[in-house]
Amino acid sequence: MEPYFFLSYARRRGPRVLVKRFYDDLCAELRQELRRLRKGKPVPFDRPFLDVQSIQIGQDWNAALGDALGHCRTMLALYTPDYFRSDFCGREWKAFEDRQRSHRELAGVDAKALIPVLWEPVQSIPAGAAHIQYDNLEFGENYAQWGLRRILVADPGGEEYRRIVNLLARQILVAAEHFRIPAAEGLDITAPESAGPFPSATQRAEPGSHALLLVAARTSGTAHHQRSTDPGCHGESPTDWNPYHTESPEPLARRASQLLEERGFTVRTDVVSDVLGATLDEARGQGQVAVLLVEARAAADEPYGSALRAYDRSNHPGSAAIVPCGPDEAGDGPQSKPYWEAVRSVLPLNWAKGAGDPLPLLQSGISSDEFDGALHAVVAKVQNHLFSFLETIKLDSLERSRITSTSLPVLSTVAVARPEPNGPARPQPARPSSDPLPLEQEQDR
Template sequence: MEPYFFLSYARRRGPRVLVKRFYDDLCAELRRLRKGNPMPSDRPFLDVQSIQVGQDWNAALGDALGNCRTMVALYTNDYFRSDFCGREWKAFEDRQRSHREVAGVDAKALIPVLWEPVQSIPPGAAHIQYDNLAFGENYAQSGLRRILAADPGGGEYRRIVNLLARQILVSAEHFRIPAVSGLDLTAPESAGPFPSAADRAEPGSHALLLVAARTSASAHKWPKDPGCHGESPTDWNPYHAESAEPVARRASQLLEERGFTVRTEVVSDVLGATLDEARGQGQVAVLLVEAQAAADEPFGRALRAYDRSNHPGSAAVVPCGQDEAGDGPQSKAYWEAVRGVFPFNWSKGAGDPLPLLQSGIGSDQFDGALHAVVVKVQNHLFSFQETLKLSSLESDQITSTSLPVLSTVAVPPDQTKPAPPTPARPASDPILLEQEQDR
């Protein structure tokens, strides 16, 4: 197998319509440039199309990366947070480096595509030039994904695809980087240059996911229930229109990719004690909260107590579906429910997202929001533990290693139901072709 190019991208959950469309358009443009002649190697590699049901996916990826002529990397924030994308990057970059050492020339066979704007490029990928003035200002500011979504058959998109196909054609036809057999992307030595050490959990790190959500049995009393519940709160899936994966499972997989060992529980009346125990064991804790679940006990009671208390090492994420994030009646009910269960944090933030309370999180924002709060939670937890150690050294009265009881902050009577501020919600992404998440 010798794919003409290998498409490397962050595999988010949900449909990948735009990624597949770009892949098909790039293949078609390469055939056109070759004047209809078949490519002198196997069909370009896209995992969801090239790996067959029942096939060993790790072996298939290893074969494709070890023999492909070029690699096209779709740059996104999630791409540089993905351990597996880092492994794909390293596998191909090692082959390209070997060619440079032997031939004395750079094949430029690793071709970056700015799929979405990125906050920063990790040091391990910074040496690859990805800015391209020929692609235009719109590409540099918004990325190719938005250009494709706004006008799939437009001249700007077609021109960029043509330029990318020409880059692939030159590298694939004029250079043959050394092939590598037996690549195992899961091996420890195959770890790539991203995510960075600062973003990747230390080995042995533990995370606790706590879910507060209704079940299909308890959700029936709400009108127009979207059908995103199951037998257990952990089956809750606010993004069911885009993915069949429960949000707790999605969060668990994202954290495991960063090196965490993850445990999932359901919020109960002993939430405070559970969080204290997790903090004492050095675990980060993330609450996944369905806003409307606050009306059900014991969720409402436990979450309101959490809102009034100081729990270092924990954060709350309140996902929402598309209807809840819009401007209709479901959106109004959603934000009222958020204010009802988190009145203290809401009044502190005046409606703006707080670092440790992220609400209004749609499917396309969830991965990034979870990543951000976990980093914050880790920093808070480490800071708390260091402060505790210093206090223990300075005070002769502390003879035990037990953690202090955290005080509860009372909510002023006139703030229990604050005036509903207009919540700051991210601007909508004008996706015309799909409601999509990549990996």
């Protein structure tokens, strides 16, 4: 089988219903174009590849992906910010682009079979994908500004959406029918040599980097008596907490862990306890970045309240806190005021420090669409702070060692220095301070 296209997309961002709708619409449009091409004659149609539909339960998913990537005629890449942060999307990209490059070297012509779709706006395309043109005047200004996902949401059966889907179907048809890029057998996209061109090196963590996720949230047992609580948010453990459950089935801690693992981190998840300060100190000493995932309604409850207030009073380089926010809490409704009061009452100092900071280390009011970007941004900032802090500690330790190892003269008497007649006063040696100067890194929160 040679699927007409392989749909490559970032799988961990919200519900997949819109991706599935686009896939179905594109398949239907492609069939129509094939009938027109064959003048109504029956057309054999190799079903395009979509992971959640094409891989069966119990099937070896790596083998299925490798087979589809090695034999599909074209590949559609749904551009989103998460797409270019995903290691697996980068591997899919590389596998197909290698096949397309082989065809270009053999035939001397570009099949244009790697077809980008601007699903969501992307601030910057990484260098590994920048050579592929992804916008065209035919798609219109709304597509360039907002992406196809928003056009689909605004008017699923509208003329603009259907026109863009038709343009994509025609491009697939041209590449699939007029060019047959060489197949690749036995692809293993999990192999080290299969790593793709993104995430970029600057977005990847250093080898051996570790991250600690600490969750402060209620369980279904402690939250059920509060009528304002959505029962789908909680589970048996605080780590089951999912404030975005209407959009994604994954608990927040698991979603955060997967995002960081894609960037090369080794991740450990735990629950906030009364020894939070010691836990953060230990993580800092081991060079680990730490992110607190805090449920606003649970923040003031024990055992979290005292631990979080102590965290707020202390300065822990290498840590940040994210307080997710539901749609009803973000607006002006009755849920929003208690949410913001809870955040300010438990973390007042971090709240104040974040005023005017374009990237505060207390990220509050974070919606589902904002969470992934906020996590990546604060982890990068926290990692820089941690590296600076540890480097300063290292240099300070070396300086202390140098001072104490130098043999200083022992003075039997203490004399007051007096100026020479008609001459300047003799310079006095500076007295070494027993306490290091305050660290700028520790004040930058």
